[in-house]
Amino acid sequence: MSGTTKSPILTVEDLRVGFPGPRGLVEAVRGISFEVGRNKVGIVGESGSGKSMTGRAILNLLPSGATSTVKSMRLGETELAGLNENEMLGIRGKRVSMILQDPKYSLNPVMRVGHQIAEAFRVHHRASRAEANERALEMLAAVRIRDPKRVFALYPHEVSGGMGQRIMIAMMLIPEPELIIADEPTSALDVTVRLQVLAILDELVTTRGIGLMFISHDLNLVSTFCDEVLIMYAGRIVERCPAADLHQAKHPYTRGLLASLPRLEDGHKRLRVLERDPSWRNEPIPAEA
Amino acid sequence: MIEVSHLRVAFGAGENQSVAVDDVSFSIPEATVYGLVGESGCGKTTILRCLAGLNRQWSGTIRIAGKTVGPVRDLAFYRMAQMVFQDPYGSLHPRHTVNTILSEPLVVHGIAGIGPRVSRVLAQVGLGESYRYRYPHQLSGGQRQRVAIARALILEPRILFLDEPTSALDVSVQAEVLNLLRDIQVEQGLTCVLVSHDLPVVANLCNRLAVMNQGKLIEELGVADLMSARAHSGYTQRLIAASAGYDRTLVGLDVD
Known part of the structure; x- marks a missing residue:
């Protein structure tokens, strides 16, 4: 078009x-x-x-x-x-970031989801841990998670499939990519x-x-x-x-x-x-x- | 043909107990297809497994073909009722040929005339003799599901659990399998119970359906009601709307 x-x-x-x-x-x-x-x-x-x-x-x-x-x-x-x-x-x-089919398999099972999101930010931007955590909380709020602080500290097995996929979206968007492959x-x-x-x-x-x-x-x-x-x-x-x-x-x-x-x-x-x-x-x- | 009353299934004990099926009752007349619809975790597959005798922890009453059945079924029951599973990649033995897979139920039930019966059932599901000595990995997904259907049909059951x-x-393969299931159901007057989350598939095969949510039966609908989206409960309406595809205006964003 x-x-x-x-x-x-x-x-x-x-x-x-x-x-x-x-x-x-x-x-x-x-x-x-x-x-x-x-x-x-x-x-x-x-x-x-x-x-x-x-x-x-x-x-x-x-x-x-x-x-x-x-x-x-x-x-x-x-x-x-x-x-x-x-x-x-x-x-x-x-x-360019990628979102895959099942959040169960794409999230690290032994790491709190908030830290995974923060890590995605710190890999690509120079930022302190506190700053990255702050950004991760903002991102969780952006994917409409009502209580970002609580969800930040959860492990992947503690979240539902829909929430897991929203966490994946948060993680993929936090480095501010130009293109997403879903x-x-x-x-x-x-x-x-x-x-x-x-x-x-x-x-x-x-x-x-x-x-x-x-x-x-x-x-x-x-x-x-x-x-x-x-x-x-x-x-x-x-x-x-x-x-x-x-x-x-x-x-x-x-x-x-x-x-x-x-x-x-x-x-x-x-x-x-x-x-x-x-x-x-x-x-x-x-x-x- | 099938009557279920006050069926209850709970997993776990004490504080961790979760009720998968909560006081569900319905009945299915002979030669009809009954759908169990709902999202994952609603208990639809658990009900099917209770009916098929695969799940033995339940309370309530199940009557099949006029007889009250218990948790453990005898051989005669499985001659009458057979099951087709979701994933043909997982439900066929990878190192058995189609011939072995189809012969096994006959051996188990001590039925003679294995050769001709296998040929007949292969023809029935639209696979020729040339498929008889193949292994599952040499078949496409649709052909595998045909073999799984053939295995269920070879005992000439009266009830099929899907x-x-x-x-x-x-x-495109789904269309072939749905057409095949319909032909067989009509031809043999089978009573079927279909578990699915896909409403258009249910509309295509079923005469009547039950909508489930969190272990409870929300409502029962005739297929005509489903086709014209005449549902009483808000939950069923949401399911019907969601199956039509993405509509930005339908979705509230603030959800957890």
């Missing part, structure tokens, strides 16, 4: 991720290009479509054995392609809690002008939460459209996915089953909208 |  991509935060050109195997390279991501501006970009796809690998490749956090190549990957003025591990440390967390951030949460977490993420991202890459398998959620949607199939982007127009999507894959979703108002109606067309794998990719 | 049977699957 032209209004929001005027000054893209992240520009990715021809990203490829592959796994070398005995029968040659298996490509999980096969040459995708996209931009994220100060908006919410949803990346949707089924398992194995390469959506998570795309998110991880940006931070160079691929599983061992995976190789990635990219023509160009610019974060603001910085070219990320070719940075070494040391230089990436200055990017990760500080300028990989299925609400899949482990109950529906009503999910909406609260999304509302908080929405508010913080919008008011602070942060770009958000929202990776999800949930078409309904992405079409209602994001500004723009990229649909991935077999490692490529097969369609991109404004999120509000997702229900008028043109690509047969997107249409097939939408038709296979059960809907509350349709009751017992038989669901349409997606017929995969081999040509989708290799047909030309639509240009930037 | 615990989130599609929540681990992609939407």
Whole structure:
């Protein structure tokens, strides 16, 4: 969308991720290009479509054995392609941070959550412990935790899933990144809690002008939460459209996915089953909208 | 077919006791699909496990097919009632072939004619003979769930317990499995209990459903009420609204 991509935060050109195997390279991501501006970009796809690998490749956090190549990957003025591990440390967390699916596994179980948030700040900013703790308390309040002092001193097993994910959001936002990559951030949460977490993420991202890459398998959620949607199939982007127009999507894959979703108002109606067309794998990719 | 009255399940003792299911009663007529809906921790899976005989710590009365059943069930019960679990990656033995997996219930129950029965049930769930000697890791998620359904069907049960049977699957695969479950249910007149947190899935399969919250049965709805969002309790209304997707105006931010 032209209004929001005027000054893209992240520009990715021809990203490829592959796994070398005995029968040659298996490509999980096969040459995708996209931009994220100060908006919410949803990346949707089924398992194995390469959506998570795309998110991880940006931070160079691929599983061992995976190789990635990219023509160009610019974060603001910085070219990320070719940075070494040391230089990436200055990017990760500080300028681009990542929220993963389940807070249970991404928080340190033997450290008070407040100290984990403060640590995230101290890694990237010169600050005293007291100052960092102060910032962590402010951040907890910003993610709408009613009693920040009490929650600061809790351990991860003492907080609920929804609160855990809000703590993760606090931790990811405290170094003031330009871009957040959220990989299925609400899949482990109950529906009503999910909406609260999304509302908080929405508010913080919008008011602070942060770009958000929202990776999800949930078409309904992405079409209602994001500004723009990229649909991935077999490692490529097969369609991109404004999120509000997702229900008028043109690509047969997107249409097939939408038709296979059960809907509350349709009751017992038989669901349409997606017929995969081999040509989708290799047909030309639509240009930037 | 299934009658539950004043079912109560509590875990732990003394001060740490938590009541997972609190005085729940409902009944399910034959050949219908009954949904148990709610968020995690509401007790829906615990009820299913009590019905299936997997959870033995409960009080109250459970009547299945006209007989009052106790915590421990006999072999004849499992011939009549079978279960399909959430995650086909976890519920199939990784080192048994599809043939072994499907034969095992027949061996346990001492039923003859294993070969033809396995072929028949494979055809029923839409898998050909070519899948018979494969291992679970050689199957896709949807095919694995078909094998899990086939294993439940091979004893020709009258009751099927379904615990989130599609929540681990992609939407396109979910559609196939839901269609399959519906076909089988109609064809064989099965009585099913479906546990799910996904209201559209429940609307697709169930005739009637119970909404649960914190161990209590909040309300019972017919599928027509669910389709047109005619719910009485505020909690059910919130669940229905939340299943429609993200709406900034619906959410109050100040929550803990």
